[in-house]
Amino acid sequence: MPSKRLTESFTNPPDYAFPHHRLSRVLRNPEKTPVVLVACGSFSPVTYLHLRMFEMAKDYVRQNTDFEIMGGYLSPVSDMYKKPGLLSARHRVDMCTLATEETNTWLMVDAWEAFQAYQRTAIVLDHFDHQINTVLGGAQTEDGEHKNVRIMLLAGSDLIGTMSEPGVWAYTDLEHILGRYGCFIVERAGTGVEQATDSLARWRHNIHLISQLIQNDVSSTKVRLFLRRGLSVRYLLPNAVVDYIDQHGLYQDEITSSSPVIVTREKGADKDKESIPPPSSSTNGILQPSS
Numbered sequence: 001m002p003s004k005r006l007t008e009s010f011t012n013p014p015d016y017a018f019p020h021h022r023l024s025r026v027l028r029n030p031e032k033t034p035v036v037l038v039a040c041g042s043f044s045p046v047t048y049l050h051l052r053m054f055e056m057a058k059d060y061v062r063q064n065t066d067f068e069i070m071g072g073y074l075s076p077v078s079d080m081y082k083k084p085g086l087l088s089a090r091h092r093v094d095m096c097t098l099a100t101e102e103t104n105t106w107l108m109v110d111a112w113e114a115f116q117a118y119q120r121t122a123i124v125l126d127h128f129d130h131q132i133n134t135v136l137g138g139a140q141t142e143d144g145e146h147k148n149v150r151i152m153l154l155a156g157s158d159l160i161g162t163m164s165e166p167g168v169w170a171y172t173d174l175e176h177i178l179g180r181y182g183c184f185i186v187e188r189a190g191t192g193v194e195q196a197t198d199s200l201a202r203w204r205h206n207i208h209l210i211s212q213l214i215q216n217d218v219s220s221t222k223v224r225l226f227l228r229r230g231l232s233v234r235y236l237l238p239n240a241v242v243d244y245i246d247q248h249g250l251y252q253d254e255i256t257s258s259s260p261v262i263v264t265r266e267k268g269a270d271k272d273k274e275s276i277p278p279p280s281s282s283t284n285g286i287l288q289p290s291s
């Protein structure tokens with residue numbers, strides 16, 4: 001790896017323990033490089049598309065790389081991120097935990113960044129590197145040979161698109177995230193992967209682009225809008241998460257108006273404007289597709 005960690009002093013939230021119950025520690029193929037995928041984001045709420053990203057990356061890794069996936073983590077962002085629609089970390093972490101425990105065997109939720117002050121993504125990746133390689137001692141082959149686990153960011157192309165926007169990411173952090181760790185970028189409707197990574201060409205060797213072969217445009221923003229409108233979100237999210245939202249009456253706060261709801265995300269690009277027509281403008285109760 002080309003550089004050191006940015007920090008060696010990590011502040012943990014109270015009663016914090018790094019989850020590793022689903023982390024493989026032994027490589028099946030000794031020729032491969034062990035890798036752990038980390039997805040950072042709001043997850044407000046977590047959707048099937050967040051989980052799908054990991055499955056797409058798994059297929060990509062098996063078909064195109066010399067990596068072997070040892071585990072995957074969702075790392076919900078701190079409440080201090082203050083993004084519109086961000087529910088409390090407690091609820092977001094609980095929903096992510098329900099989603100991962102219900103639906104697969106290799107994903108975990110790390111609440112380290114969620115339950116403390118905002119941490120930059122570069123520091124979050126350092127935290128994973130510290131926990132997995134320093135505290136847990138990395139991985140080993142069946143013959144007992146030690147291998148360092150490569151930590152890599154997993155993100156949608158909208159997130160990588162923000163890396164070219166001035167003032168969002170420090171150059172030193174990009175160098176750290178893309179130079180030291182590397183990332184898998186999943187194509188997201190409305191944000192071209194090539195276009196999103198144009199200005200990141202110097203780290204091309206560490207950026208893996210994953211095409212979405214089945215286009216699916218689910219976003220947390222749309223799910224929140226549906227919930228406010230009293231529309232069903234079942235089969236967009238794991239059942240346990242839908243039930244949790246229902247039981248706690250989440251995302252009901254902003255009363256719907258008679259005009260179309262338009263949410264403009266802070267991140268650039270056309271796709272960041274998502275609109276759902278109000279109930280009155282639908283025909284026979286069927287939503288018209290938004291442009």
Ligand SMILES: Nc1ncnc2c1ncn2[C@@H]1O[C@H](COP(=O)(O)OP(=O)(O)OP(=O)(O)O)[C@@H](O)[C@H]1O
Nearest residue numbers: 041042043049155156159188216217218219220221
């Ligand atoms: N439909 C999708 N396709 C590809 N990547 C996605 C998709 N939904 C979310 N992601 C990625 O998952 C990560 C975490 O996403 P985040 O929690 O911000 O979800 P979101 O749906 O974009 O949320 P919001 O709508 O609140 O902005 C980001 O890297 C994002 O790009």
Ligand SMILES: NC(=O)c1ccc[n+]([C@@H]2O[C@H](COP(=O)(O)O)[C@@H](O)[C@H]2O)c1
Nearest residue numbers: 040041042077120121122159168169170
């Ligand atoms: N400078 C940085 O480290 C930086 C900048 C922008 C977003 N991020 C991260 O990207 C994720 C963005 O999530 P959203 O797509 O929900 O906004 C969050 O985890 C956030 O911490 C990090």
